[in-house]
Amino acid sequence: MNETNNVELLLVEDNPEDLELALSALRAAKLSNYIHVARDGVEALEYIFCEGPHATRKITDRPRVILLDLKLPKVDGLEVLKRIKGDARTRMIPVVVLTSSKEQSDVVESYNLGVNSYIVKPVNFEQFVEAVHNLGLYWMLHNQPPKLNGYN
């Protein structure tokens, strides 16, 4: 792991309760280190593309996974996803959509845009914890991120 890559997980979530539950679930899955939280689409894009308050961050310090809610203020999740997957510098970052919506249009559009996984947040908290645990395990521990060079 790159020494400067402190953040392993970017969580994009606007709802405070969902955020707290998600953090709690991540804690329970022992994945709470190096989490950065963005509260809307603009914050998320600024972080990912090192703009605004994150201008000093290096774009090569990619998070290992982005957990992305779809219904977000300002810029919605699908737009964020489109920007990530449409940029060669960020395309390789795994993005997991984590949302309330089971709407077929959202699912299809997300996969069209190149999402790596689509998870519907269950109402049942144990199931929610389980889901977060599984995706954390998969993307953070098992998934080997590609070695990227030449994008500086």
Next chain:
Amino acid sequence: MAAVITEARSKEAVLKAGALQNAILNSANFSSIATDEQGVIQIFNVGAERMLGYAAADVLNKITPADISDPQELIARATALSIELSTIITPGFEALAFKASRGIEDIYELTYIRKDGSRFPAIVSVTALRDERAGIIGYLLIGTDNSARKRAEEALIKAGALQSAIFNSANFSCIATDAKGVIQIFNVGAERMLGYTTAEVVNQITPAGLHDPQEVIERATALSLEFATPIAPGFEALAFKASRGIEDIYELTKIRKDGSRFPAVVSVTALRDAQGAIIGYLLIGTDNTARRKAEDAVRQLHAELEERVIQRTAELEAANKELEAFSYSVSHDLRTPLRAVDGFSQTVLKNYGPQLPEEGRRYLQTIRRGAQRMGALIDDLLAFARLNRQELNKQAIDTGSFVRGALDELGYPWPDRAVEILIGILPASSGDPALLKQVWLNLLSNALKYTRKREKAVVEIGCMKTHDADTFFVRDNGAGFDVRYANKLFGVFQRLHLAEDYEGTGVGLAIVQRIVHRHGGRVWADAAVDRGATFYFTLEKENTS
């Protein structure tokens, strides 16, 4: 001739005959009857025999021509002559010969009566036969059968009546022209329709002057192209086809004397002489305004209808969009607070559970169950709402393996339960696999659910024919229900059992019904309380006629 010569005296007195006379006498097409001065028949030629059916021997020296004439007509003729000549004339032979006896040329029409009683109209010419001193010695009656001419005359009268009826009709304009197109006849219909009097048009103009000039030009151009010959945009444009012997009916705008216009349908025919040369044209026209109006009305109605359909469709689309936006919002926003309710209840239980009394922990569990149940209701409701928006993707389905797949999905063979599954012969079906999967999953999971309290559950899956349609069924020996409430079964959120006994949201059968309906089929149930239930469905229209 032998029959004619019966009495030498008469023959000599009457016949001063030459070859011509003989020819007349022997003609089979003229009846020649000669009488003495009293009218008694002396000669009765072959023509008379043929026409009247008598042999000469039947009549010679026996009767007068009055005896073979219609008595009623004789009376009428006698009366008329009596008045005309101011002298009393008897309704016998005198009525036939009186004029001739006075030296007046006499040709009349009367009805002859044949020997068999049948009648025919005859034209008879009567001449007095005189001796050298001009004394009347007899009469010659030459007659022809007038039947054929009568018939022709009647036909002519009829045809004439028809023609004049057409010609005098105020509803058709009949315009006859000479060969150059100059109007010669302009009937009342034409006067009425066009507002001109006959005097204003006859020998003055051609019918082209009564038409929209622009249309006449267009027609001339079109015809020039069609016949590859220059056709002048005047009367020629109207009559060209008719002049070539082509039946021609066209629709053009006619212009009245006052300048107003109306659509007319015109039929043009060439009038020809006996040699076939064109001597003129006949243009028969009808005012097409009423038909045009009706057509316009129909067109307008059609347009309005289309407009309404477009409007309705737009409204429907808007409603659909709204519904979509609604369910999208429900999908996203309604579940979030539920997650908070459940999640934080669970967090309280986990972090502070030991500090809570038993009752407090139970309440929190109840809160969680409520939240989770509401989540399930929302999910089912959204799934149900989605059914109408989803497009049907029909495919051939191997029902047997389809059903086995559904059973596997439901956890077949349920090692902790005693369940007997009986599968009958299941014919192939046609439908949307994803949707039909939901039908089978719902019906089968219901059967499993409601047999849970049975020592041994029996679920039978089969197919039979109702009204020519394959009818699939799922039968169980479970809790059943009261058929009086069967109508409620397929409504959304309708349940016939307590949640404590059998869990569920009450959406499953509503989903089943909607899917079946979308396939054009029907679903129904039969059951008895505590004696199981059978659910039937078809995927095609039944033949109920």
